[in-house]
Amino acid sequence: MPKARKFRIRPDAGFNRPGVKVPEGGLPETGMTVIAPAANDANPAEGAEPTGRQLRMARRIAQKHGIKVASDHEAVAALRARGIDPFERSNMLELVPGETSGDAAVPAIARPAPLPAEPSAQVLDDRARAGEIMEIQRDIMRRRRRKLALLLTRLGFFVALPTFIAGFYYYVLATPMYATKSEFIIQQADTASAGASGLGGLFSGTGLATQQDSISVQGYLLSRDAFQRLDRDLGFRAHFAQPEIDALQRLEPDASSEDAYKLYERMVEIGYDPTEGVLKMEVIAADPDVSAAFSRALIGYAEEQVDNLTSRLRDDQMAGAEQSFASAEGRMLEAQTRVVDLQEQLGVVSAEAEVSNSYSQIGVIETELRAERLRLDQLNANARPNATRVQVATANIARLQQELDTLRSSLTDGAADDVSLARVTAELAVAQQDLVTRQLLLQQAAQQLEVSRIAANRQVRYLSTPVPPVQPDEPTYPRAFESTILAFLIFSGIYLMMTLTAAILREQVTG
Incomplete structure (x- = not known):
């Protein structure tokens, strides 16, 4: 049931004005008792002193009409100057929110929604x-x-x-578009896993070993260089500039390189899975054959990029080892040539053999010389020695002694146009020792070259394509x-x- 607000209700007042019928006990349906205004609130006669409440009401009426006053009496005078009776009941009821002018004998009933100005007794x-x-x-x-x-x-x-x-x-x-999907992996050579050790061996068989190379290849395939190569080789711009393609996907014939490259980025999608090390590529074109051709060309570019990633490192490693080997080989050949020259110059193949031969000859001559001296001593021991035999023995001893002196002098002192065997032996020994040293260095250089070759092979990367590009038979987009x-x-x-x-x-x- 709606409830009415009570507005300025006086407990000691009653409804004694004519024309108002209020049933005993209050208004119907609402149950609210309406009390009439007090007698002192009536319009005072001319010259009667207004009450304080009437003065306050007059000031509020003046404020409602936009009259600025300083006191209550000034408000009464201002309202009367405008022809408004401040003490008229209808003017006072206009101050109640939501009420309109009506019978001044009945006070307004304040409620959330506006009520009629005159309460009705109708139920x-x-x-x-x-x-x-x-x-x-x-x-x-x-x-x-x-x-x-x-x-x-x-x-x-x-x-x-x-x-x-x-x-x-x-x-x-x-326009229907055909997408060619492919997958490829960048792997190391088998020698890498065989020779890997330490921390590098833990990741040699995983995608982490070639993660950096895979990311580099992915960046290259999405670069402007790859786009320009594909355009030069297979006509990427000409394919997407065909009039059969719809306007949103078609490339204008006079489009700039930047617009063509943006279209290339939309038509070529490359993703990298770091857990498996797999590069997944999807190439979109308006023709299935062209789409597969684009995909194969991009995989070829990726293979070239993989080769170029480690070629410089391999070349640097092999260049140093090959240079060291070539230098050691040249010095060994020089030492060997010097030994041959000494042998040809001195006429001696082996200094040790010559020395051994000379010593054997000296030993034989010394034996014969000792035998001749014994024979001479036997001849001289006779009372009447044979002069001829003594003379022959003496001559043999002198000849043997001269030969012995010659052999011994050949070991240390050479003739005017000859070189002593000792010098020949020393020079050949030095040359041969240098040759042996150069041979050892050459052997070490060969070993280093082989190690460098193995290390270079470990740096080799190759591209494996587990899912090759195959042209689709139905449009994908x-x-x-x-x-x-x-x-x-x-x-x-x-x-x-x-x-x-x-x-x-x-x-x-x-x-």
Whole structure:
């Protein structure tokens, strides 16, 4: 039941004014007792002194009419100057919120909703009350339908219409595109895993060992250099500039290199899986054969890039080892040539053999010399020695002694045009020792060259293609249904954010 507010009710006053019928016990349906204003609130006669309440009411009436006054009496004078009676009951009732002019004998009933100026003694029956409630419900329904219509209009304009346009493009206008998918892995040579040790051996068989190379190859395939090579080799720009391709995917004939490169980034997608070390590539084109050709060309570029990644390191390692080996080999050949020259110059193949031969000859001559001396001593031991035999023995001893002296002098002193055997032996020994040293250095250089070759082989990377590019037989794009749903979600999200932003701004402004 609606409840009315009591406005300036005097407990000691009663309804004694004519024309007002108030049932005993209060107003019907509300149960509220309405009390008439006090007698002293009546309009005072001319010349009577107004009460304090009437003065305050007069000042409020003046404020309502926009009259600025400094006191209550000044407000009464100002209102009377304008022809307004401040003590008239209708003027006082106008100060009650929601009330209009009416019978001045009945005070206003303050309530949340405006009530008629004159309370009526008519009692609302159930049927009338139900009608009022139905009218209120119908008004609420009308407002709800109006708000719902506005909401549907906004949704249709901001969400449904853009979604329909996107779906129409994907289903009708979009040119079918063919995607060729392939996968390739960058691996090390087998010698790397065989010779790896320590921390490097832990990652030799995983994708972490070639992670940096895989990322480098991925960056190269998405670079401008790869795009320019593909355009020169297979005509990337000419393919996407065909008039059969729709306007959103077609590349204009006079398009700049930047626009062509942006299209290349959209049509070539390369992803890297660090856990497995696999590079996954998808190449999109308007023709399946062209798509597969583009994919094979990019894999060839990747193989060249993999070779170039470690070629400099391999070349540096092999260059130093090969240079050391060539230097050691040249010095060994020089030492060997010196030994041969000494042998040819001295006529001695082996100094040790010559010395051994000389010593053997000296030994034989010394033996013969000793035998001749013994024979001479035997001849001289006779009383009458044979002079001829003595002379022959003496001559043999002298000849043997001369030969012995010659052999011994040849070991240390050479003739005028000859070199002593000792010098020959020393020079040959030095030359041969130098030759042996050069041979050892050559052997070490050969070993170092082999080690460098193995290390260079460890740095070798090669590209393996577990999933080769195969041309598709059906178009991969556009995915009309998925793309339309995605467009619907995007436009719905944009509309929701705009609505929330507008609501927040409205609340901030009105608050």
